[in-house]
Amino acid sequence: MTQNSENTIIFFNSVPGRIVSHLIAVLLTLSGVWLFQNRPIFYSKTISITPDPINLERYNKEQAINYSANTVEADKQIAIEQFNKNDIQAGKKAVESLLNRGAFREAKAALNIVLKAGNNEQNVDPDILFLQGRLVWEWAQSGNRNYTVDEAIYYWEKAVAKLPDSIPYQNAIGFAYYTKGDLKKAYDSWLKVLKLSGEIAPETQILRNISTEALPTPEVEQKDAI
16 A cells, blocks of 8 residues: 555544644635735634644544455445445445545445435435545546546535535545635635634634635645645
8 A cells, every 4th residue: 555545544534634734824825815915804713824833733633544354345245235225334334444445446336326326416425425525536646537626526515515514524625625726615624624623612713805816726746635
């Protein structure tokens, strides 16, 4: 397994992930543009642009990666069987194991059981939409041109719409927005992650009235970003 693959797995198993350095970069970029164009407008409580570096350690809360003892084919069959029984959680764990191993075709076959059964995405469990987005994201990062970051965002936005208070959903889509250069949306998503994880006060306001026109696209190594 490559280091990039390891980083990807750690990201999808982390709470809330390594978002602070990226969030600070977004804040500095957005604030710089706003300061250049207009006098800044802040609400009474705003997130600090330069938090104490010592406190950054608390954001690196990584969970151990759990590898299944099953074979790839066994995990695929477990996922399909559980999805056919409508046991989403059990099927989800098997799919996560497949994704952790880079078994994308097997993960796709299992997820298709649920996606096709749902007929309409409005009826699909948000965890399934999130996993489909993760599958697309990882496939795109592996160089498969049949999949794009935009498609991953499509599924993650559907998942977020159904479950907006999910830290993994907001964390993942924040990186996708950041990769696309949509800094404002990335900032909003990551700020919500910090609120949901209790790292900052819920009443903290986001920066308002910031023009993001002509902002430079962040130079992000997409595989390393997560």
